[in-house]
Amino acid sequence: MELTQTTVNDLLARLGPGDGHMYLPSDLDPQALTDLLADRYGAPNTLVLDGFTDPTADDSRGGALLVPFADRTGMMRAWAYGDQWVGTGTVRDAEGIERPVLVVAHREVPEPSAVASDEDEDVDWVERLVRITGWTEPARRPDVDWAEVESRLGTALPSDYKRMVETFGVGAFDGYLDLNQEPWTGLREDGLLIWAGTEHEDLYCWRADGDDPDRWPVVVRSFDHQDVPFDCRAAEFVCRILVDPHHRFTMARYFDTHWFMRYGTHA
Template sequence: MCLAVSGEVALADLVEEISRRYGPSRNLAMGGYADPTVDVTTGLPLLTPFGKHVVDMRAWVYGSWWIGAGTADSGDGVRRVVLVAERAESVVGGSPADASWVERVAAVTGWVGDRRVRTIDWAAVEQRLGTALPSDYKQLAEIFGHGDFDGFLSLYVPDAGVSGMDIVDHAEYLARGASQEGTRLWRPYDIYPAPGGLLQWAASEQADQFYWLTEGSDPEAWPVLVYEDVPGSWRRFDCSAAEFVFRMLTERGHPYSTARYFDTHWFQRYEP
């Protein structure tokens, strides 16, 4: 569906208004030049109706839909347009069999065309935390940033800019709470920085809490523990954070599956 927009509406204002609801956009075309790498998984359906007449196009992902806003040359002048296009179902098998779990998460969410990788001072982050962090988590934080998967799992990252979503600030907050109130809420576990304590890296809209159990000196071997805000509801997953996210997105039998509700998966970023 494509709509022409009144000439009184500036494209910048239109982009800003849509971004308030659907997060930052991706740039598919600018100044009459379309990104030649764009394909059906990264926004091509928004360019197809206009062909060589597209001037500018920004794209947002929402569930199984693309939302686009831009300008096109109609022959009698450049007009602003807004359109919605169906988003092709992600094909997990399209990624190499030896792809990393992070690469698989990027592929299944259609994030492969996004190049806005964050720069994070991991040495400073890990010094403040007092521990190294799993490498796959660091890649997730750099590639995706602060936001959520399928509107369900929110990733905690450094410098999130949102209270409670910064992984370092949140770890310090939980540590203060544990020192003042004890660890009864997390029994039989302790809270990091206690040896082998819990370090939270994500949360869900349903108050599920996703932790690493920081047992052992190798962060790459830390298992994922999930707490459902119900006493004794701990579940352990002997996998990395990225593998957990991928299986959550793609396996209908996963305890926290979003695949049971969505055929197409996405990540919505909450920062510029």
């Protein structure tokens, strides 16, 4: 079997949207399949390695992928994608032969409470973002030297943005909204700092006015170079575009269940 992204598409289509798995030819390279899925879905969780199951591999991290195989799994990597877990690895079949396998399982994320009303001033938007995405990983970048970053940029930065970077690290919300690990300064002459962007070339910025960065509003510099202001902070903006189907920049039309796609192994 020649492994390409088209092959992966065909295999996933055969499995369908529900729970399912298929054994693959014994001569298929499991690492090659893992690499193709990582190109598509980002860095995986490792559920099983050399026959040893991660004790934290519960349903929130893809544990449902292991259910069909009991203790016969030699290796399993897992990716979140919308309301689905995708996994690949090696499993002993009914004859005891270790074979590559592709698995899909339903992914359930606890229903986040509705987006807070404008009257609610005490929302922890980063914590809400953790709930919306079903994020269960430890903080990916807890030791960022923000003093050095802020000194180099010549400005303090919003606290919710710093918490997002520390919590999620390198990656993209719904595999779409890339979180910059420090702001880009390419629009500084326009008074904007860029904290995220999308594959559609929208740039998510702050209007860096005033001495209190926690009061900087979000501005979207759209792909056609129009500036669209929003009277909110970065984490609130991300929450709203994930779950509000009426938001101008909504992502809710694409997915009902959301996730954060990790890139690489940045810790």
